[in-house]
Amino acid sequence: MRGKLKVAACMVLILLLGFTTVTAQATEETRQQLDQAERDKANTQEQLDQTEENLDALNQQKDSLQNALTDLNTELSQVSSNLSDLEQKIDAKEAEIDEMNKNIELVQAELAEAIRLKDNQYETMKKQIKFMYEKSDYLYLELFFSAGSLSDFLNKNDYIEQLSAYQRKVLDDYKAAQAMMEAKEAELQQDMAQLEADKKELDEYKVQVVAEQNRVSGLVSQTSQSIDATAGQISDAEAAALAYEQQLREQEANITALKAKLAEEIRMAQLAAQSSWRDISEVSFAEGDRYLLANLIYCEAGGEPYVGQVAVGSVVINRVLSSVYPDTVTGVIYQSGQFSPVASGRLALALAEGRATASCYQAADEVMKGTTTVGNCVYFRTPVEGITPRYTIGGHIFY
Secondary structure, eight states: OHHHHHHHHHHHHHHHHHHHHHHHHHHHHHHHHHHHHHHHHHHHHHHHHHHHHHHHHHHHHHHHHHHHHHHHHHHHHHHHHHHHHHHHHHHHHHHHHHHHHHHHHHHHHHHHHHHHHHHHHHHHHHHHHHHHHHHHHHHHHHHHHHOSSHHHHHHHHHHHHHHHHHHHHHHHHHHHHHHHHHHHHHHHHHHHHHHHHHHHHHHHHHHHHHHHHHHHHHHHHHHHHHHHHHHHHHHHHHHHHHHHHHHHHHHHHHHHHHHHHHHHHHHHHHHHHHSOBOOGGGOOOOTTHHHHHHHHHHHHHTTSOHHHHHHHHHHHHHHHHBTTSOSSHHHHHTSTTSOHHHHHTHHHHHHHHTOOOHHHHHHHHHHHTTOOSSTTOOOEESOOTTOOOSEEETTEEEO
C-alpha cells in the first residue's frame, strides 16, 4: 500500500513538473512579444529624439536664413537706392551734354557769321587798297583840283586816312572776335569731351551697380527658396514627430496589453497545471463541431503533413478537456485572442466556402475520439528563439 502511495505521489509530482514546464513555455511567447514591444518603443523614442534634434537644427537654420534674408533685403534696398541716384546723375549729365551741344551750335553759328563778315570786310578793304594804290595819283589830283582851298584838301585827305584806319580797326576787331569764338569753341569742345568721359564713367559704374543688384536679388530669391524648403522640412519633421508620438502611445498601450496578457497567461497556465482534466468520454460534441474543427485545422495546418494536422486538432481538444478553458469546441476556438484565423477572418471564409480537406476531417475525427500526438500541450506556434518545445511537427512547435 505504501509503495502504491509513493508511486502515486511521484506521478503527481511529474504531472505538476510537466504543467510547470507548460506554464513557462506558455508565457515565453508573450514575454518575447513584450520584450520586442519594449525594444520597439525604445527605437521609436530614439527616432523621436533624433527627429526633435533635427527639428531644432532646422529651426535654427531657418532663423539664420531669415536673418540673412533681412540683411540681403537691406543691401538690395541700398543698391537700388544707389542705382536710382546714379540714374539721376546720368540724366543730369545727359541734360548738360544737350545744353553744351546747343551752346556749341550757337558759337559755331556766330563764328561762321563773324568769318563771313570778316571775309566781306577783307574783300572790301582789298578793293579799296587796290583802288587807292592804282588811282592814288589821280585821286590826289582830283582832291587837289576839287578842293576850294588847301585846308579843304587837307580835310578830305584826312577823312580818307581816317576811313582807311577805321576799316582796318573793324577788320582787326572781327579777327579778335573770331579768335575769341574759336577759343570759346575749343573750350566748349573740351568741356563736351569731359562730359562725355563723365557719362561714360557713369554708364560703366551703372553696369557694375546693376550687376550687383542682380547678384543681391538672386541671393534674396535663393535664400527665400531655402527658407521655404527649410519650412517644408520643418513641417515634415513636425509631422514625423507627431507620428512617432502617436506610435509611442500605441506601443505603450500595446505593452500594457501584453503585460496584462502575460499575467493572464501565467494565471491560466498555473490554473491549468493545478486543474482537473476530463476524459474524452465525458465530452459531448455538438452538431457542427466536426465541421468547425476541420476548417480550423485547414486554416492553421492545411499545408502541414497529416500528423501536424492531428497535432493542431489535439491542442483544441486538450483545451476542451482542461477545466481552465471553455469546455466546448466552439468556446475554445472562439475564445478571444487565441487563434489568429478567427481574428483575421480566414476561418469565417473557410467555413463559408467549406475549404476543409478530407485529411482535415480525418484529423478532426481522430482527435475527437481522444487521439493526441502532442500529449497534453495546449499551445502551438511557428518556431521562435527562446522557446524549448515539447514537440516539433512540421512547421509548428507544441508546448
